[in-house]
């Protein structure tokens with residue numbers, strides 16, 4: 001199975017370093033800040049060998065792509081991103097869309113178009129192993145979802161419903177460490193959800209210990225994340241609008 005490791009960058013972003021154990025190849029997702037990302041890749045190679053094979057981009061925002069050209073120049077590996085956003089992404093070596101497959105050692109990432117946060121947002125889905133891995137950028141967050149900066153609530157609802165149908169053991173790799181603040185709104189929106197109250201305590205303990213709250217388990221998101229649990233578009237739209245002004 002793919003082993004995902006969060007690389008903390010900028011103020012609260014994660015790039016994701018992926019290792020495919022059979023080939024020992026590495027991939028980096030959303031390398032928005034070159035220095036810490038290059039250091040993390042070099043440390044991973046020093047510790048366990050292997051080499052970088054791919055740079056994967058989820059969407060065009062600077063806090064996901066700004067270090068791309070520098071990382072490509074350092075390692076000489078191809079950059080993969082959404083064909084629909086090729087005009088506003090770093091130069092792509094491979095443009096992908098719904099249903100594209102990206103070979104990564106013995107694994108294959110399936111590309112899903114998951115609009116909502118941006119129109120051209122894509123996610124990378126590894127489902128071969130029982131413990132799959134979802135790279136969802138700023139579409140789904142732990143206990144939250146991305147803001148509707150370009151897309152509609154209908155699009156976000158459809159994207160989240162696709163994620164919800166993945167195996168519950170799937171590891172959810174999001175673009176930001178927003179979980180603790182998302183938990184405050186989630187508890188406000190769904191005050192009687194005992195699973196959510198218990199999960200918030202775990203998140204606070206992880207964060208107090210300096211540990212990332214990610215990746216999360218899809219099973220926990222299905223139990224606790226009000227945006228993923230929204231039964232229809234209107235409910236999701238209402239939650240998103242309330243969260244936008246929640247303090």
Ligand code: ZN
Pocket residue numbers: 059061064117138
């Ligand atoms: Zn974004």
Ligand code: FE
Pocket residue numbers: 061063064138175176
């Ligand atoms: Fe972001």
